[in-house]
Amino acid sequence: MKRAVKPVVAVDVGGTKFIAAVVDGGGKMLSRVYCPTCAEQGPERVIKRLASTISQAVKESGAGMKSIGGISLAVAGIIDIKRGLITSAPNLPDWSNIRLGEILQDEFEVPAFLLNDGNAAALGEKRFGAGKGVDNLIYITVSTGIGGGLIINGELFNGTDGSAGEIGHMIVLADGPECNCGQHGCLEALASGTAIARLARERLGEGKQSILNEMVGGEIETLTAEHVTKAAKKQDTVALSVVCEAAYYLGIGLSNLVNLFNPQVIVIGGGVSAMGEMLLSPARKSMQEHAFKLPASTVRVVKSKLNPDAGILGAAAWAQQKQGGIK
Numbered sequence: 001m002k003r004a005v006k007p008v009v010a011v012d013v014g015g016t017k018f019i020a021a022v023v024d025g026g027g028k029m030l031s032r033v034y035c036p037t038c039a040e041q042g043p044e045r046v047i048k049r050l051a052s053t054i055s056q057a058v059k060e061s062g063a064g065m066k067s068i069g070g071i072s073l074a075v076a077g078i079i080d081i082k083r084g085l086i087t088s089a090p091n092l093p094d095w096s097n098i099r100l101g102e103i104l105q106d107e108f109e110v111p112a113f114l115l116n117d118g119n120a121a122a123l124g125e126k127r128f129g130a131g132k133g134v135d136n137l138i139y140i141t142v143s144t145g146i147g148g149g150l151i152i153n154g155e156l157f158n159g160t161d162g163s164a165g166e167i168g169h170m171i172v173l174a175d176g177p178e179c180n181c182g183q184h185g186c187l188e189a190l191a192s193g194t195a196i197a198r199l200a201r202e203r204l205g206e207g208k209q210s211i212l213n214e215m216v217g218g219e220i221e222t223l224t225a226e227h228v229t230k231a232a233k234k235q236d237t238v239a240l241s242v243v244c245e246a247a248y249y250l251g252i253g254l255s256n257l258v259n260l261f262n263p264q265v266i267v268i269g270g271g272v273s274a275m276g277e278m279l280l281s282p283a284r285k286s287m288q289e290h291a292f293k294l295p296a297s298t299v300r301v302v303k304s305k306l307n308p309d310a311g312i313l314g315a316a317a318w319a320q321q322k323q324g325g326i327k
């Protein structure tokens with residue numbers, strides 16, 4: 001008989017808030033607790049609140065700490081999964097030498113794991129979402145930034161250290177706009193929510209007529225990707241052309257992934273994916289134009305099913321499949 005999977009605590013560690021949830025083996029959340037991150041308070045205080053948020057989630061689930069099989073954290077940043085270490089995270093500066101996995105493992109006396117949020121989301125979609133039953137899957141989150149994860153032959157591919165799957169920093173336009181990472185022309189600099197807002201601001205700055213001007217009351221600097229989405233849905237020409245430009249580069253990114261990995265499914269999640277076919281349709285067209293015909297005809301590019309819970313459910317799946325502590 002198959003051993004029953006114990007419920008685990010999964011935490012989505014975001015820049016503004018943590019979400020801790022107790023998740024059972026079927027991907028059902030038994031509790032869900034929020035807490036502001038307040039990263040500016042420094043690691044020590046943040047870790048204390050993180051621990052109390054975990055305790056609260058366990059308490060609210062009614063499961064009891066003894067029945068918990070592990071703790072798993074999905075964190076935006078470069079994670080050293082072997083040592084349970086955040087090596088660099090945009091939202092958590094000064095955390096580079098903190099063995100968070102070990103700290104939580106000592107505190108709660110259960111195995112604790114860390115993994116990159118995009119990698120976690122890929123595993124979430126594979127286990128519980130749009131990639132159920134799919135062995136070769138790529139997940140891309142398009143939001144403020146662009147992240148992702150790779151499932152190869154049914155397994156999450158973390159790379160040697162755990163830093164694989166940084167799809168947002170694939171360079172799709174040499175000498176393109178500067179990216180947060182310091183390089184130029186990364187996919188994130190051309191197709192993320194931040195890039196979409198920047199493109200729209202540039203067009204308005206050139207004096208183009210658009211309902212975006214009224215939407216932000218003439219204050220162009222306050223314009224966001226959500227404004228662009230709303231305006232594009234109303235067939236605003238400027239907004240539509242901005243979405244098409246972002247989708248074109250997203251499609252180039254997809255074509256590189258399709259040529260490299262020959263995936264069955266590419267799942268697009270993140271806030272910007274709420275645009276749906278408005279973004280996906282031109283992105284698919286651009287992918288078809290740039291990729292080899294065979295893998296491009298096989299792959300399905302679909303919207304996330306778990307958005308915005310892919311990361312937290314994937315973190316849970318990771319802890320469920322990896323028992324026995326940090327190795």
Ligand SMILES: [Zn+2]
Pocket residue numbers: 168169179180181182183186188
């Ligand atoms: Zn970059």
